[in-house]
Amino acid sequence: MxxxxxxxxxxxxxxxxxxxxxxxxxxxxxxxxxxxxxxxHNEELQTLRQLREEFNANLVQLDEKISMRTAMVNAGVMLLKYHDAPSIIIPDSVVVYLARTTVAPTFDPITNDLISGGRLYLIQNLELRSKLSKWPSDLVQVTEEETAWIFILRNNYLPFLYQQYPIRNINAAKWNRLDVVQTLLLDKTNKTPNLFSSSKEPVDVEAFLANPKLADQLSTVVSSSLFAKTQSESLRKSIITILTLIDTELKK
Known part of the structure; x- marks a missing residue:
């Protein structure tokens, strides 16, 4: 050309x-x-489905722990009422209430490596990403209260009960008459047998409940349990929000 x-x-x-x-x-x-x-996108969908499964499981476990905390608060409040008004004491209920106050429910959630593994970028929804990044710090608020109660239980409350009340009776009530033990078991279908009974020695329930030091101990039980319960309920709201956002993304 x-x-x-x-x-x-x-x-x-x-x-x-x-x-x-x-x-x-x-x-x-x-x-x-x-x-x-x-x-x-496929990786995000797979991650969202996994997160939904994990947070649903976390919600079930957290609800169990909230229920146990509620029982602890109610038991402590009733024992304080018995202390303040001896005329309303129901003797057979005392050991059951005491057994409820001696448990240590702990929330042990399933944790995803999304954040620690640097994979949070897979989540496109900015609100969901923010909630997930905040999840570890929200969780700490609950676990700190649980740790604080375990310390009080082992170092203050149980030693006091060992000196003032037959622990055998409390343990018998815990294993034979309460549902809290079943909740704590890994295998919820496992039916534990009645291995031992309460002591035959009589217990002066009114004298025990009149002890002013018991009232102090019970007020700590109620306060600690109520604080952990309140923190757990806040964490529950976060889980519900996360699950709602996940479902919204999966429906797109």
Whole structure:
């Protein structure tokens, strides 16, 4: 074409070839980008499904612990009422209430490596991403209260009860008459047998309940349990929000 003085046609032809090459490259890049986006989207969906399963399991466990904390608060309050008003004491109920105050419910959630593994970027919903990144710190608020109660239970409350009340009776009530032990077991279907009974020695329930030091101990039980229960209920709201956001994303 150049020899035949058709330079303009040659130039147009060259430009056309370049344009075709560029278009081919853009299409290839577009297809590759679409493929990568699709892979990321599938990874996000898989992660969301896993998170939904984990947080549903966490919710079930947390509800059990909240129920136990509620029972502890109610038991402590009733024992304080017995202390303040001896005329309303129901003797057979005392040991059951005491047994309820000696448990140590702990929330042990399933944890995902989304944050520690640096995979939080997979979550496109910014609100959900923010809630998930905040989850570990929210969890600490609950576990700190649980740890504080375990310390009080082992170092203050139980030693006091060992000196003031037959622990055998409390343990017998815990294993033979309460549902809290069943809740704590890994296997919820495991029915534990009645291995031992209460002591035959008489217990002066009224004298025990009149002890002012008992009232102090019970007030600590109620306060600690109520604080842990309140923190757990706040954590429950976070779980519900996370599950709602996850479901919204999965329905898109």
């Amino acid at each position: 150049i020899k035949e003085n058709k330079f303009s046609k040659y130039l147009l032809y060259a430009i056309g070839e370049i344009i075709l090459v560029v278009i081919g490259i853009l299409i290839a890049l577009s297809l590759n980008g679409w493929k990568e986006d699709r892979i990321k």
